Amino acid sequence: MAENRSQPVGILIVDDEEIILRLGARVLAREGFDIAATSDTQEALSFLTEDPERFRMAILDVVMPNESGIELAEKLRNVRPDLLVLFSSGYSPDGELERLVDGVSTEFISKPFTGDDIAEKVKGMLAG
Numbered sequence: 001m002a003e004n005r006s007q008p009v010g011i012l013i014v015d016d017e018e019i020i021l022r023l024g025a026r027v028l029a030r031e032g033f034d035i036a037a038t039s040d041t042q043e044a045l046s047f048l049t050e051d052p053e054r055f056r057m058a059i060l061d062v063v064m065p066n067e068s069g070i071e072l073a074e075k076l077r078n079v080r081p082d083l084l085v086l087f088s089s090g091y092s093p094d095g096e097l098e099r100l101v102d103g104v105s106t107e108f109i110s111k112p113f114t115g116d117d118i119a120e121k122v123k124g125m126l127a128g
Contacts, residue, residue, distance in 0.1 A: 027115035
């Protein structure tokens with residue numbers, strides 16, 4: 001899927017912790033990314049479904065109240081198979097993350113993380 005280089009790279013952030021949403025959105029917007037942030041997994045799916053070309057990456061909390069980040073990643077990748085996914089959690093990742101890595105970049109960042117941590121991880125994933 002070709003990217004339009006004149007547009008900023010779109011990143012979807014989904015987390016049930018407001019502080020993580022604000023930190024991620026603020027830091028990554030400052031880095032020049034186009035950010036959509038929500039704590040609602042259905043809203044996240046709607047963002048991507050309405051404009052799949054907008055988003056190159058999703059940052060998803062693994063543990064959320066209604067639906068896990070892993071379940072959401074599967075739905076998002078049904079819409080955009082090449083979507084890069086960065087999972088975040090205060091818990092250690094388990095084998096379930098590995099099964100999602102099917103030729104598309106999936107990585108993990110532990111909470112708590114700093115703004116520099118998330119910016120560095122995102123840039124590294126996008127650089128490929």
